[in-house]
Amino acid sequence: MELTPAQLQRYEEDGLLFLPRVFTDAEVDALHTATKELARIDHPSRVLEKDSQTVRALHGCHLTSEVMARLTRLPRLLRPAEQIVGGAAYVYQFKVNFKAAFGGDVWKWHQDYIFWRKGDGMAEPRCVNVMVYLDEVTEFNGPLMCIPRSQRHGMIDVDAARGRGGWQDNVSADLKYSLDRETIARLVEDGGIVAPKGPRGSVLIFHPNLAHGSTPNLSPWDRTMLIVTYNSVANVPRPPGEPRPEFLVSRDARPLTALAGEALVA
Numbered sequence: 001m002e003l004t005p006a007q008l009q010r011y012e013e014d015g016l017l018f019l020p021r022v023f024t025d026a027e028v029d030a031l032h033t034a035t036k037e038l039a040r041i042d043h044p045s046r047v048l049e050k051d052s053q054t055v056r057a058l059h060g061c062h063l064t065s066e067v068m069a070r071l072t073r074l075p076r077l078l079r080p081a082e083q084i085v086g087g088a089a090y091v092y093q094f095k096v097n098f099k100a101a102f103g104g105d106v107w108k109w110h111q112d113y114i115f116w117r118k119g120d121g122m123a124e125p126r127c128v129n130v131m132v133y134l135d136e137v138t139e140f141n142g143p144l145m146c147i148p149r150s151q152r153h154g155m156i157d158v159d160a161a162r163g164r165g166g167w168q169d170n171v172s173a174d175l176k177y178s179l180d181r182e183t184i185a186r187l188v189e190d191g192g193i194v195a196p197k198g199p200r201g202s203v204l205i206f207h208p209n210l211a212h213g214s215t216p217n218l219s220p221w222d223r224t225m226l227i228v229t230y231n232s233v234a235n236v237p238r239p240p241g242e243p244r245p246e247f248l249v250s251r252d253a254r255p256l257t258a259l260a261g262e263a264l265v266a
Ligand code: SIN
Pocket: 097, 099, 107, 142, 143, 144, 212, 213, 214, 225, 227
């Protein structure tokens, strides 16, 4: 699958592109099963909510799961990512955000790139987030809210919140770099807010400087989403100090080769 010129232009202008039903129910089932198995493993890459029980996120799943590794090389995800970053790409980050029923907590308004620039030394926002919906996303289960066109402002520099000082500050509900109210109000006045909702198997592509966030999930429905961040092989970061763990920032920057077909399971 390649993006059409009209779709690329939409992405360029709005900073996001929603594609309904890119994956079949059977494919989503396979991804969900792998996700649940990984979520049972007690590993530092698994982040819990403040209740210390509910799984908030998993990281680096493509490093250990065959189906997740194949997912990153499917032409229907990799080709659009290559079109957007302008050439060969590799997986910079792979995460699953659970936003569990009754317990999934907030993601404050933020841009992603500031974390990668300040934390990892990424020189340019020459990367893209490709989000796969593993559950139906509705207005009730904490859909991702995005401010169209906010990416045009580039990286908005903000002070780091005081946290515990580890990489966990980047993934907890007390986010390290979040945008303040005045900034959000200004961005929303220009671009409004959209919350792309749709069936499981849908894909949301969004820019690393797009302002986004999500509310807690009060509903009885999970909102599991998987996010692959592809980076250009010409934009490999140079960490300012000790690099973050490999499950958060892939060390393997070799260009991905697309699979010959679209089969998720070999
Ligand atoms: C969310 O899962 O709602 C937030 C995802 C993100 O900030 O990348």
